[in-house]
Amino acid sequence: MNWFALFLHQLTDGRSEERGGSVFKGVSFVKVVIDGQELEEMDAFRDSLVYFDELARSAESSGRYLIFTCTCGIAEDGGWEGVNVDVTESTVSWELEVGAERLRFTFDRREYVSEIESVKAALGSSPLPLEPRAVIFPQGFKR
Structure with missing residues (x-):
């Protein structure tokens, strides 16, 4: 696990902060840490942002979720097509392709x-807007 x-x-x-050719100021980002490593430290995630609305939805039921997107908000620009999420009574599993690599957590x-609830609470007390503000899903995206 x-x-x-x-x-x-x-x-x-x-x-x-400069990320993926865009400069951000006066905003918030949600960052993901898996097994002690921030995902954005991995080359494949360096120019990505977490789309928190989709991440929060992924805790509810199995399906495909656009948890990551390009820093410009256009998922396909960063090669993001979604994360296959499997939700059971006790676990949440991710399976995704990042470049030529298939990752499973x-x-x-x-x-x-x-x-997720902790971040929701932090967002509720933050005056800063959350990035990305708008996301364009990949063409033909299916749950």
């Missing part, structure tokens, strides 16, 4: 839901 954590990264006090469902 993989360890799963989320945190809200906020660019406050005039700080900015399995998380404790209680931990997964708890992390």
Whole structure:
């Protein structure tokens, strides 16, 4: 089983951050940590953003979810076509292709839901908007 954590990264006090050719300032990002490693530290995730609405939905039922998108908000620009999510009573599993690599992670469902709820609470008290603000799904995207 993989360890799963989320945190809200906020660019406050005039700080900015360049990601994928875009400069962000005065916004928040949701960051994913799996087994102690921030996903964006991996080359395949470096120019991606977490689409939190889809991540939150993925805790409810099995299906395909657009959990990651390009920093520009157009999923196909970053090669993102969705994550196959399998939800059971006790686990949430992800299966996705990143470049030529197929990744599979399995998380404790209680931990997964708890992390999502923690980020929702943090967002509720944050004055900063969450990026990405708008996402364009891949053509032909199917749940």
